[in-house]
Amino acid sequence: MSVDNSERTQSLIHLAPPHRPDLRVAPRPRIDLGRAEAAARDLLDALGLDLDDATVADTPGRMARAFSELLTPRDFTLTTFPNDEGYDELVIARQIPFTSVCEHHMLPFTGVAAVGYLPGARILGLSKLARVVELFARRPQVQERLTTQVARWLDSHLSPRGVGVVMEAEHSCMTLRGVEAHGATTVTSALLGAVRSDPLTRGEFLSLAGRRG
Numbered sequence: 001m002s003v004d005n006s007e008r009t010q011s012l013i014h015l016a017p018p019h020r021p022d023l024r025v026a027p028r029p030r031i032d033l034g035r036a037e038a039a040a041r042d043l044l045d046a047l048g049l050d051l052d053d054a055t056v057a058d059t060p061g062r063m064a065r066a067f068s069e070l071l072t073p074r075d076f077t078l079t080t081f082p083n084d085e086g087y088d089e090l091v092i093a094r095q096i097p098f099t100s101v102c103e104h105h106m107l108p109f110t111g112v113a114a115v116g117y118l119p120g121a122r123i124l125g126l127s128k129l130a131r132v133v134e135l136f137a138r139r140p141q142v143q144e145r146l147t148t149q150v151a152r153w154l155d156s157h158l159s160p161r162g163v164g165v166v167m168e169a170e171h172s173c174m175t176l177r178g179v180e181a182h183g184a185t186t187v188t189s190a191l192l193g194a195v196r197s198d199p200l201t202r203g204e205f206l207s208l209a210g211r212r213g
């Protein structure tokens, strides 16, 4: 399937024809590695590093490539299947590890996500829940927005009867600097549809996600 990368958008999505319900997701962040490396050189120089020292001579390039990797989600295909068996209970993937970058300090935050949905007409390939987390984690973020984006994206692309996302992460900008709150974690949640409105489903999701209802 062709991928249009002419637009400046982080998530280009192509809808397959109805007989092939696969959705190709090909993020194309605009990253200029050469400029990033030059800027990293300036930044490190301004921070007092001696870049003539052989041991750090390649650090600007490594730094640029590391950030590029942290800010580029992998392509994937959102594979869905008809819910022929009429499965009507929650589907939840837990302990999905993720790494993102806080947009205020450009320092990483890492944690785990629980992502679940109450199926409608279609069900999803299970590994795709982790891919959707990565799709939104690998960009400058705040955890609240990341959580909401994962939930809304699943809601709009899968049309389930409900979606729940819980994320717990440790922010290095909070644990390594500032208040130096070592070990402190931040928990965020986004609940949509029946997972939000139906108390039993909500309680079941939060319990299965490892949170009290």
Ligand code: ZN
Residues within 6 Å of the ligand: 102, 103, 104, 105, 106, 107, 171, 173, 174
């Ligand atoms: Zn921060």
